Amino acid sequence: MKQVAVVGGGLVGSGWALVFARAGIPVRLFDASEDIRQAAPSRIRASLLDMLEFGLVDDVDAIARRIEVVDSMVDAVSAADYVQESVFERADVKTAVCAEIGAAIRDDAVVGSSSSGIPASMFTEQAPRRSRFLIAHPVNPPHLVPLVELVPAPWTDPEIVPWLREAMEQVGQVPIVVNREIEGFILNRLQGALLNEAWALLDAGLASVADIDRTVAHGLGLRWSFMGPFETIDLNAPGGIEDYAQRLGTLYHSIAQDRRDPKPWSPDLIEFATAERREVLAKPELEARSAWRNRRLMALISHKRGQPER
Template identity: 70%
Template sequence: MSHTLNKVAVVGAGLVGSGWAIVFARGGATVRLYDASEAIRARAMDRLASMLADMQEAGLVEDAAPILARITLCHSLEEAVATADYIQESVLERVEVKREACGQIAAAMREDAIVGSSSSGIPASAFTEDLPKRARFLIAHPVNPPHLVPLVELVPAPWTDASIIPVLRAAMEDWGQAPIEVKGEIEGFILNRLQGALLNEAWALYEAGLASAADIDRTVSEGLGLRWAFMGPFETIDLNAPGGIADYSARLAPLYHRVAESRRDPQPWSAKAIEQAEAERRSLLPQDQLQARGDWRNRRLMALVAHLRTQPR
């Protein structure tokens, strides 16, 4: 690796933390993994072995064994973070939980270590303001599962040392991730604001009775999502008109403006619509099959990632 972040700690060994541990170890770093829950720690290495075995079967890693060997399970937070160059905090998405965990990390970490939080939408300023080493903290938000979906949003707090962002961005690239920099704090960052816009429209269409949840899902999985698997919205519209993005905008910007105007009074997702969607989804996928379907999703992601790696960009 060309960067200097070769010793990594992951605090939180749930789904996201486990995925992060694989990302770093797969990229060649030595990883020390910790979780405050004894029950989670007890099964962490078995979970990692299973995840890596699936990746090896899908052709995403050549040999799972050396990757797993680079991950060490720790039984205290201090043991995990004390010598780390980089620390990935992946605890529960609640301000008070993150504030407590980051306080413990700040007390045990090196002065020059960098700490990224896996927060999905809570800005770092909400839980790092009072930390003595707050300049070393920022958001490093992955997409779940991070070992299969490479995007990482790097979001500094107002007091984050600006010099650490290019260092971490380069390291993430070397670890096989696809980092982006969000140039200011905004709730939801980039990914969840884009996802939220689609979700809010999906709920509005569903509540209006214009389509079933299954058909709205199909519109994305069999339509929009096929293009979005390898290009974003700006490139999509640039290729969807003979004259490129300016031509597309001349043709369709008024339509999109009218659509936006029609949602000038957005409403919360209603309890009734949520109940109906829950009933529809459970008729298609019983509660006790959610985990198995999640595993199926991950296998599909592995196959897609493996395919995309063979294609020119």
């Protein structure tokens, strides 16, 4: 990647711009909203200053200078080797934007979509140069949480996935490949399983919102911040993963059987959970708490960088 374009300048798009600029790559950022275009530079600089405090970047000005906000889609994407599309998460919006991107890119450019769960086949089928499109789904904020899910459409050029996986690794991200399209991909299906169980436990009156959150923040999440579920269980029984499966596989199967008829998140339950959360965090404080979360992530990343992988 020698030139990158980011289409969509909100929280995810701005984070992506930081990922590439931090790696030394010039970025052209475009958003259809003039307000978002005007706000992007200050948001990006504020993030960089926080990252500087935690030792995650060295030169704020140099990184910021690599990000140019432009006033048209064509200006952003026409010379780009790679385009990261990060517009509103709706198939019709992405269809229109990808058609515009596809008409303006070079024949050899690659376009990754930040879609959280909508497969690329739902919005790139009619796009010009559709073989150059795939999903490149980050975790928000992408400049702090490095995972990227790469999901090709049925018509994606097969040479693109290995190229983009290597390119993402070179800019400091941690890519995974989803071998075929599935709604929600990998991350949100895992997160969805936990969320659905959390809502079911709340609905049954078994624990409060706060105590369910504590279970993850002070229990499961501590291990999950540096290892995944298979490594976790491999280390949680003396004989490894097969020993764990023999000991607890029946229990987990029984739990899964208990949830064979999942209920949607009901309006009453959502209202109940919202009320408990608003007691501890008023709605006007959400933005400040998000900034606190980002700074906690920065501290965790800084710590992990100083620890051995093995």
